[in-house]
Amino acid sequence: MGWQWFHRLGSPRWFYEKTGPWVFWLGLAALILLAVGTLWGLGFAPVERLQGNSYRIIYIHLPLAFLSMAGYYIMAISGAIGLIWKMKLADMVMKSAAPIGAVLTFLALFTGAVWGKPTWGTWFEWRDPRIASTMLLFFLYLGVIALQASYQNQQMADRFSAILAIVGTVNIPIMYGSVYWWNSLHQGATIKFTGGTSMHPSMLYPLMVMIAGFYCFYAYALLKSVRAEVLHREYRTQWVKDLVSSNRAV
Amino acid sequence: MDFQFESFGEFLAMNGHGAYVWACFAVTFALMLYLAFAPDIRVRQFIRQQKRLERRMAAARSGELESG
Amino acid sequence: MTAVESSLPNQVKLGTAVTAVFRRDLLLAYRHRGELVNPVLFFFLVSMLIPLGVSPNPEVLALLAPGIIWVMALLATLLSMDGLFRGDFDDGSLEQLVVSPHPMYLLVLAKVVVHWLVTGLPLTLVSPLLGLWMALPPDGFVALFLSLLIGTVTLSMIGAIGAGLTVALRKGGVLISLIIIPFYTPVLLFGTVAVSNAINGLPYAGLLAILGSFMALSMGLAPLATAGAIKISING
Numbered sequence: 001m002g003w004q005w006f007h008r009l010g011s012p013r014w015f016y017e018k019t020g021p022w023v024f025w026l027g028l029a030a031l032i033l034l035a036v037g038t039l040w041g042l043g044f045a046p047v048e049r050l051q052g053n054s055y056r057i058i059y060i061h062l063p064l065a066f067l068s069m070a071g072y073y074i075m076a077i078s079g080a081i082g083l084i085w086k087m088k089l090a091d092m093v094m095k096s097a098a099p100i101g102a103v104l105t106f107l108a109l110f111t112g113a114v115w116g117k118p119t120w121g122t123w124f125e126w127r128d129p130r131i132a133s134t135m136l137l138f139f140l141y142l143g144v145i146a147l148q149a150s151y152q153n154q155q156m157a158d159r160f161s162a163i164l165a166i167v168g169t170v171n172i173p174i175m176y177g178s179v180y181w182w183n184s185l186h187q188g189a190t191i192k193f194t195g196g197t198s199m200h201p202s203m204l205y206p207l208m209v210m211i212a213g214f215y216c217f218y219a220y221a222l223l224k225s226v227r228a229e230v231l232h233r234e235y236r237t238q239w240v241k242d243l244v245s246s247n248r249a250v
Numbered sequence: 251m252d253f254q255f256e257s258f259g260e261f262l263a264m265n266g267h268g269a270y271v272w273a274c275f276a277v278t279f280a281l282m283l284y285l286a287f288a289p290d291i292r293v294r295q296f297i298r299q300q301k302r303l304e305r306r307m308a309a310a311r312s313g314e315l316e317s318g
Numbered sequence: 319m320t321a322v323e324s325s326l327p328n329q330v331k332l333g334t335a336v337t338a339v340f341r342r343d344l345l346l347a348y349r350h351r352g353e354l355v356n357p358v359l360f361f362f363l364v365s366m367l368i369p370l371g372v373s374p375n376p377e378v379l380a381l382l383a384p385g386i387i388w389v390m391a392l393l394a395t396l397l398s399m400d401g402l403f404r405g406d407f408d409d410g411s412l413e414q415l416v417v418s419p420h421p422m423y424l425l426v427l428a429k430v431v432v433h434w435l436v437t438g439l440p441l442t443l444v445s446p447l448l449g450l451w452m453a454l455p456p457d458g459f460v461a462l463f464l465s466l467l468i469g470t471v472t473l474s475m476i477g478a479i480g481a482g483l484t485v486a487l488r489k490g491g492v493l494i495s496l497i498i499i500p501f502y503t504p505v506l507l508f509g510t511v512a513v514s515n516a517i518n519g520l521p522y523a524g525l526l527a528i529l530g531s532f533m534a535l536s537m538g539l540a541p542l543a544t545a546g547a548i549k550i551s552i553n554g
Contacts, residue, residue, distance in 0.1 A: 052264075
C-alpha cells in the first residue's frame, strides 16, 4: 500500500476507469442537495427581518464565494503537484479547474451585485473589501486562463500556469490584507450582511445543504472536465482508441 | 416548517424582491448547467473527430492496397 | 553543485558571475540608451492626458495626483517588462544563464536589479517634476519620492515573473499586463496612501516600512519564480 495510490493517480487511464462510476453519484448528490436546498431556502426558510426576501440570495452567493476561493487553491495545489512530481493528471486538474473557478467567481460577483441593489441601493461598491478582493481573484483566474491559452505546447502551458497559480497563492493573503486595510480607511458603506454565527438555525440549515450541494457540484463539474481532458490528451494511446471505437466514452 | 408564501404568485414576487432573487438563481443555475455539460459536448466532438480520422486512415489504407 | 564546481577547472566564481551579468546588462542598457528614455517619456505623456482629459483645475489635480503618478509609474514599469528577457532569449544568452552552474536566483536577481536601475530609478528621479505638473501639494513630494523608490523595486521584481512566463511567446506585451496587474495592487494601495497621508499631515513611515517589507519579500521570492519560468522557456 503506502504511496501506491499516489503513483496510480498519475496514470490517466487508471483515473479515467476508476472515476467513471463516481460521475453519476456525484451528479445525483449535487442535484438532490441543490434541489432540496433551493426549495428550502427560497420557500420555507423564514424571511429576514431587515432585508426581506432579498436575503435569500445568500443561499447561492455564500457557497459561490466559498468555492471561488477554494477553487483557486485546488487549481494552485494541483499545479504545484504537477510541477514538482511531473504528474500529468495534476496538470489536467489544474487546467480544468481554472475556467470552472472563473465562472463560479464571476457568479459570486454577479449574485453579490444583484443582492447589493435592493440592500445597499448600488450594483457595485468599491468600498466593500469583499467585492474588491473577489474582483482581484477573478482577474487572477483570467490571467491563468490567458497564459494557458497562449501557449501551443501543452506541457509548457501547464508549467507556466502552474507557476503563475503558485505565485498567486503567495499573493492572495497580501492582496486581501491590503484591500481590507485600504477599505478600512474609506469606511462608510460596509454593511454586514448577516451576523455570521447569530444566524437562526431555520435559515442556517438550508444554507448548509446548499454549501454541501455546491461542493458536490464542483467535484462533479471538475471530474467531468478532467475526464474530457484525459481523453483529449491521451488520444494516441490504445485504450482511448478502443474506448472511441466501442462508443463507451460518453 | 411552513411554506412562507400565501400563493405561488407571492412566491414569485417575494415582496418586490422577486426579480433580484430569481435572476440570481436563474443565471447561476444556467451557468452551472453549462459547466456540467460542456465536458460532454467536448467529449462528443472529440469522438466524432477521432472516428472521422479513423475512417480517413482506413480509406487511405485500402486505397494504397488497391493501387499497389 | 559544489562537487561539480570543484571538478571543473577554470570555474568562474559565483561573485564574478553575478557581477558579470550585472555589468553586461548595464552596458547593454547604456548601448541602447535611446530606449531608456521611453518609459520616462511614457510616464510624462500619459500623465499629460489627465489634465487634458479630466480637468486642468489645480484642486482636482492635487486630489488625483498621488494615485495618477503611482498608476503611471506602474504602467511605465509594465511596458518596459516585455523587453527584460526578450533580447537574451533571442540571442541565446538566457540559455547560458540556465546552464551555468551558479544558482539562477542570484543571476536573475542581478538582471532585475539592473532593470530597476534603468527604469524604476529614473521614474522615481523624475517623479518630483511630475508632482509639480500635477499640482501635488508640497507636503507630498518626499513621500512620493520615497514610496516610489521602494515600491518600484517590488514592481520590477514581480514584473520579471510575468516577463519570464511570456518570454517564450513571440509577443508577450498585453499578456504580461493581464497576469501581473492584480499582483501590483498591494504596492499601489500602500504607495498612494503613503503620499495622501503625507499631504494630510498623517504619519506615513509605517506605510513605507510595509512597502519595504514587500520589497524584501519580492526580492526573496520573485526571482525564484522567474528563474523557474526561464528554465521552462529554455528547456520546453
